[in-house]
Amino acid sequence: MREITLSQAVNEALAEEMRRDETVFIIGEDVAEAGTPFKVLSGLVEEFGTERVVDTPIAEPGFMGLAVGAAMTGTRPVVDLMFGDFIYLIMDQLCNQAAKTHYMSGGKMSAPLVLRTNMGATRRSAAQHSQSLHALVAHIPGLKVAMPSSAYEAKGLMKTAIRDNNPVVIFEDKLMYNDKAPVPEEEFLIPFGEANVKREGRDITLIATSSMVQVCEAAAEILAKEGIDAEVIDPRTIVPLDEETLIASAKKTSRVIVVDEGHQSYGITGEIAGRINEKAFYHLDAPVLRMGAMDVPVPFSPALEDITVPTPETVAENARKLMSGEMIHAA
Amino acid sequence: MVKTKTNTEDYLRMYRQMVRIRTFEDNANQLYLSAKMPGLTHMYSGEEAVAVGICEALKVTDKITSTHRGHGHCVAKGAEFKEMFCELLGKEEGYCRGKGGSMHIADQSNGNLGANAIVGGSMGIATGSAFTAKLLGKDDVTVCFFGDGATAQGLMYEVMNMAALWKLPVIYACENNGYSEYTKTEEIAAGSITARAEAFGIEAHQVDGQDVLAVNELTQDLVARARKGEGPFFMELMTYRYHGHHVGDINREYYRSKEEEQDWKENRDPIIKFRSWLVEQGIATEDDIEAMNAEVKKDAEEAVAYAEAAPYPDETEVDMHVFTDIKHALA
Numbered sequence: 001m002r003e004i005t006l007s008q009a010v011n012e013a014l015a016e017e018m019r020r021d022e023t024v025f026i027i028g029e030d031v032a033e034a035g036t037p038f039k040v041l042s043g044l045v046e047e048f049g050t051e052r053v054v055d056t057p058i059a060e061p062g063f064m065g066l067a068v069g070a071a072m073t074g075t076r077p078v079v080d081l082m083f084g085d086f087i088y089l090i091m092d093q094l095c096n097q098a099a100k101t102h103y104m105s106g107g108k109m110s111a112p113l114v115l116r117t118n119m120g121a122t123r124r125s126a127a128q129h130s131q132s133l134h135a136l137v138a139h140i141p142g143l144k145v146a147m148p149s150s151a152y153e154a155k156g157l158m159k160t161a162i163r164d165n166n167p168v169v170i171f172e173d174k175l176m177y178n179d180k181a182p183v184p185e186e187e188f189l190i191p192f193g194e195a196n197v198k199r200e201g202r203d204i205t206l207i208a209t210s211s212m213v214q215v216c217e218a219a220a221e222i223l224a225k226e227g228i229d230a231e232v233i234d235p236r237t238i239v240p241l242d243e244e245t246l247i248a249s250a251k252k253t254s255r256v257i258v259v260d261e262g263h264q265s266y267g268i269t270g271e272i273a274g275r276i277n278e279k280a281f282y283h284l285d286a287p288v289l290r291m292g293a294m295d296v297p298v299p300f301s302p303a304l305e306d307i308t309v310p311t312p313e314t315v316a317e318n319a320r321k322l323m324s325g326e327m328i329h330a331a
Numbered sequence: 332m333v334k335t336k337t338n339t340e341d342y343l344r345m346y347r348q349m350v351r352i353r354t355f356e357d358n359a360n361q362l363y364l365s366a367k368m369p370g371l372t373h374m375y376s377g378e379e380a381v382a383v384g385i386c387e388a389l390k391v392t393d394k395i396t397s398t399h400r401g402h403g404h405c406v407a408k409g410a411e412f413k414e415m416f417c418e419l420l421g422k423e424e425g426y427c428r429g430k431g432g433s434m435h436i437a438d439q440s441n442g443n444l445g446a447n448a449i450v451g452g453s454m455g456i457a458t459g460s461a462f463t464a465k466l467l468g469k470d471d472v473t474v475c476f477f478g479d480g481a482t483a484q485g486l487m488y489e490v491m492n493m494a495a496l497w498k499l500p501v502i503y504a505c506e507n508n509g510y511s512e513y514t515k516t517e518e519i520a521a522g523s524i525t526a527r528a529e530a531f532g533i534e535a536h537q538v539d540g541q542d543v544l545a546v547n548e549l550t551q552d553l554v555a556r557a558r559k560g561e562g563p564f565f566m567e568l569m570t571y572r573y574h575g576h577h578v579g580d581i582n583r584e585y586y587r588s589k590e591e592e593q594d595w596k597e598n599r600d601p602i603i604k605f606r607s608w609l610v611e612q613g614i615a616t617e618d619d620i621e622a623m624n625a626e627v628k629k630d631a632e633e634a635v636a637y638a639e640a641a642p643y644p645d646e647t648e649v650d651m652h653v654f655t656d657i658k659h660a661l662a
C-alpha cells in the first residue's frame with residue numbers, strides 16, 4: 001500500500017469531502033495561500049478558492065463563533081485552530097454555544113462543525129504552544145473528540161468527523177505531521193467509537209492515544225524481549241469511547257496502563273482507569289496505572305521538557321512493576 | 332529628523348541600544364541556523380527604532396508588556412545579553428531559568444512583564460499594570476507592545492474601553508510591520524487602526540517607526556501626560572520586519588517580494604538613518620560609531636559563548652515554580 005504523511009492524509013480527507021459536499025468550507029488563520037504554518041492545507045485554496053478556504057484575522061473567538069452560526073444554518077465548517085493551546089480563547093463559542101445547541105433546542109437545531117487543532121510537546125515551543133488539551137473538551141457533553149495516531153486514522157477520522165452532525169474536535173499531534181503510514185487510495189471512513197487493537201498480547205494492556213500509541217508500541221517491543229506480552233489499544237476517539245474493547249482487554253490481561261499526553265491529573269487516563277475499575281475490577285491483578293504528561297506547564301528547556309512526557313522506557317518500566325506485583329504492594 | 336534632546340549621551344545610548352538589538356538578533360538567527368537553539372524564534376530586526384524610541388522615554392520602574400517578537404523590547408528596557416542568550420538556549424542562568432525561552436522572556440528587574448506567545452495576550456496584563464499604578468498612587472506608566480495582527484483580538488477592545496473609562500496610565504503601542512504571519516495587514520484589518528482607539532475617545536497617533544527620534548519625542552510627551560492622569564494613549568508605529576515571520580520562514584516570496592524587503596532595508600533602515608544623522612550633527616564620528624558597533628559585537632559574541640557553555644537547569648527544577656509557595660509541586 002502507498003504511504004503518505006499524516007499531513008497529506010488530512011489534506012486528502014478535506015479535499016475529498018469538499019469535492020463531495022459543497023457546504024464544507026475551511027476557516028482559520030493563514031489557511032489559504034500559506035496552507036497553515038505546518039503546510040497541512042497546501043493546495044486546497046488553489047482547488048476550492050478563497051470562498052471555501054477562508055483566511056481570517058487573528059480572531060479565534062470570532063471565527064469560531066461565526067462557524068457555529070454557519071453550521072447551524074446549513075454549512076459544514078472545518079475550523080482550523082493553529083495551536084491546540086488557543087482553545088482557551090474559543091471555549092465559550094465551542095462549549096457554551098456549539099456543544100449545547102442541539103440539546104438546548106430540544107433536538108431542533110445542530111452545529112455540524114469540525115474543529116481541527118493540534119497537541120503534543122517536545123517541540124521546544126514552551127508553555128503556550130505545547131499543551132495537549134483534549135481532556136478539557138472531552139469533559140463537555142455534546143462534543144465528540146478524535147485523536148488520530150497515524151496518517152491512516154487522520155484520514156478516516158477526519159472524513160467521519162465532517163459527515164457527523166455534531167461538533168467534533170480533532171487533535172492532531174504536531175510532531176507527527178511528517179510521519180508516514182500506509183493509507184489506501186480507495187475511499188474509507190473510520191467509524192467513531194471503535195478502538196483499534198494495534199498489537200495483541202496476553203500479559204498487560206497498554207491503552208494509548210495519539211502519539212502515545214507509537215510510544216506504547218515501542219514499549220511493547222522492549223517488553224517482548226523480556227518475555228512480557230503487551231497488548232496495545234488505540235481508542236481513536238475518546239468521545240465516544242469504545243469501552244467494550246478496552247474492558248474486554250483488561251479482563252483478558254488483568255493489568256492495564258493508560259498512557260496519554262494530557263496532564264495526568266483530572267485527565268483522560270483517570271477517566272479510562274475509572275471505567276476499567278468499575279467494569280473489570282474483579283478481573284484485575286493490579287491497580288490500573290495512569291501515565292500522562294507531568295502536572296507542570298510545559299517547560300522550554302530541552303533538559304526539562306523531555307522528562308515531562310511518557311516515553312517507551314518509562315512505560316516499560318511501569319509495566320515491569322505491574323507485572324512483578326510491585327504496584328500492588330505500593331497501593 | 333528633528334533634534335529633540337540636548338544630551339549627546341542620550342543620542343549615543345539610543346544608537347547603541349538599536350545596534351545591540353540588531354546584533355542580538357543576528358546572533359540569535361545564527362544560533363538557529365546552526366541548530367544550536369531549540370525551537371523557533373521571531374526576529375525584531377528592522378523594528379529597533381520602535382522599542383528603543385519608546386523605552387528610552389521610560390523609567391526603570393515603568394512597565395512594558397511584550398510579544399512573541401520580544402527580544403527588542405527586552406533589550407531596550409535594559410536587559411543583559413548573557414541572561415537573554417542563556418534563556419534562548421534553555422539554560423539555568425537565563426532570565427526565566429530556561430523555563431520560558433524566547434517567547435516568554437521576561438525581566439522583572441527592568442519592568443518587562445514578559446513576552447507572550449498568545450497574540451494580544453498581554454493587553455489585559457498591560458491594562459492591569461496601569462490599574463495597579465492608579466490604585467496604589469504610583470506614577471508608573473505601562474506600555475503595551477503588540478502587532479498589527481493583534482488588533483483583531485477582541486480583548487483589545489474590552490481593555491481599551493476600561494482604560495479609557497478609568498483614565499489608566501497605559502500606552503497601547505501597535506507595531507504595524509505590515510504583516511501578521513504570512514498575510515498582509517490590509518487583508519485582515521478593516522478600516523483604520525487608530526480610529527478604533529479613537530472610537531473609545533483615546534487619543535491616537537501614527538508615527539514613522541523607523542525614525543527613533545520621532546518615536547522618542549512622541550512617547551516622551553505621551554508618557555508625561557499619562558503620568559498626570561491624562562491617559563490612555565494609542566500609537567501606531569509604521570515599521571517592517573526584515574526576517575521571516577520566524578527564523579524558519581525562509582521562502583516567503585509567495586507573500587512578500589524581495590524588492591519590497593530590499594527597499595525597506597536600503598532606504599528606511601532605522602540604524603543607518605540615525606547613524607548618518609549623528610555624524611551630520613557632529614554628535615559622533617564614523618570612527619566613534621564603528622568602535623561602538625565593534626564593542627557591541629564583541630559583547631554579543633562573548634555572551635553567546637557564555638550561554639553555550641552554561642549548564643542546563645537540573646532536572647529537579649521541572650516541578651519548581653508551579654506554585655509560589657510550594658517548592659516542588661509534585662514532591
Ligand SMILES: Cc1ncc(C[n+]2csc(CCOP(=O)(O)OP(=O)(O)O)c2C)c(N)n1
Nearest residue numbers: 058400448449450478479480481510511512
Ligand atoms: C491567539 C493567537 N493566535 C494565533 C497565533 C499564531 N501567531 C503567532 S504570531 C502571529 C502573527 C502576529 O502578527 P502581529 O500581531 O502583526 O505581530 P508580528 O508577528 O507582525 O510582529 C500569529 C497569527 C498566536 N500565537 N496566538
Ligand SMILES: [Mg+2]
Nearest residue numbers: 478479510511
Ligand atoms: Mg505584524
